[in-house]
Amino acid sequence: MAQQHLKLLDELLSHPRFQEWAVGNAPELDPYWENWTRHDPDRKEVLLIARRIALSFHTGVPTISNEYVYGKINQAISTAHTYQEDDTVDVKRSNQSFIFAAAASLL
Amino acid sequence: MLTLRESFRNITDEIIWERYREGNEAAFNEIFLRYYQRILHYGLKFWPDQLLVEDCIQELMIRIWQKRNVVNRTESVKFYLLKTFRHILFRKLKQNRVFSEKTEEDRLQEVSVEDQFIREETHEVLKNKVKVLLSQLTPRQQEVLYLRFYQNLSPGEIAELLQINTQSVCNIIHRAFQKIRETTPISNHNNFIFSIIQFFL
Numbered sequence: 001m002a003q004q005h006l007k008l009l010d011e012l013l014s015h016p017r018f019q020e021w022a023v024g025n026a027p028e029l030d031p032y033w034e035n036w037t038r039h040d041p042d043r044k045e046v047l048l049i050a051r052r053i054a055l056s057f058h059t060g061v062p063t064i065s066n067e068y069v070y071g072k073i074n075q076a077i078s079t080a081h082t083y084q085e086d087d088t089v090d091v092k093r094s095n096q097s098f099i100f101a102a103a104a105s106l107l
Numbered sequence: 108m109l110t111l112r113e114s115f116r117n118i119t120d121e122i123i124w125e126r127y128r129e130g131n132e133a134a135f136n137e138i139f140l141r142y143y144q145r146i147l148h149y150g151l152k153f154w155p156d157q158l159l160v161e162d163c164i165q166e167l168m169i170r171i172w173q174k175r176n177v178v179n180r181t182e183s184v185k186f187y188l189l190k191t192f193r194h195i196l197f198r199k200l201k202q203n204r205v206f207s208e209k210t211e212e213d214r215l216q217e218v219s220v221e222d223q224f225i226r227e228e229t230h231e232v233l234k235n236k237v238k239v240l241l242s243q244l245t246p247r248q249q250e251v252l253y254l255r256f257y258q259n260l261s262p263g264e265i266a267e268l269l270q271i272n273t274q275s276v277c278n279i280i281h282r283a284f285q286k287i288r289e290t291t292p293i294s295n296h297n298n299f300i301f302s303i304i305q306f307f308l
Binding site: 014069 | 151288
């Protein structure tokens with residue numbers, strides 16, 4: 001593949017509208033791409049490679065619902081607060097120890 | 108909850124990040140509603156154990172929420188999340204002795220995504236197709252292509268994430284493209300592309 005083809009491949013894969021079309025989310029762009037490759041076999045080949053690569057990355061995306069993610073987020077916040085409370089208790093304990101030690105040294 | 112999301116419509120990640128830094132829980136929610144799935148997808152490319160990967164995302168979220176008052180501004184929330192997540196995942200895999208004492212580079216050579224895929228894949232034909240792919244792209248090439256063209260990170264961001272220089276990232280992409288095309292005979296081209304698709308399924 002020639003240098004200019006690699007550059008074209010990079011440009012296509014970096015283009016958000018191309019990515020949308022490549023994974024099937026923008027069928028209205030079909031005529032645009034058909035026109036873009038018309039009478040140009042090199043472009044056609046690069047477009048084919050780019051589309052398949054884009055598609056290959058897109059597939060395998062796990063399907064999870066917003067509700068599921070909300071659940072995970074709430075769990076994380078709740079755990080973070082628990083850690084924070086534990087830290088506060090530890091600090092209080094350590095302060096108490098310091099006060100006791102200070103009081104003992106005054107006795 | 109979903110109505111609350113409407114208030115973030117058309118608001119950039121970076122502005123939402125600023126609200127999160129002020130302790131806004133809804134902004135924190137929005138960040139992960141936008142990126143949870145992407146991070147999970149990235150993690151599964153490293154290690155096909157959803158439970159372990161989601162544990163790491165959980166740790167990421169806890170850490171991010173805990174740091175809300177001290178964390179800096181960021182120019183790319185996505186990059187910050189992927190970088191922090193990658194660090195957590197690698198540490199976890201090391202703890203689990205998946206990486207043992209080996210360097211990350213060793214790991215990329217030996218415990219690649221394809222290895223995992225092949226280990227779990229029973230279909231003989233598909234196995235062979237992925238083996239063809241294995242001989243074409245290195246794990247690092249795959250990761251770089253994935254980060255560049257699926258996660259849309261810039262070469263500079265990928266360089267920082269992988270701790271290599273930007274020129275190396277560009278070279279890796281260039282070489283991967285060349286391999287994809289040049290080492291595959293034209294007549295087998297569609298078969299080869301098919302194996303790439305199968306690999307990422």
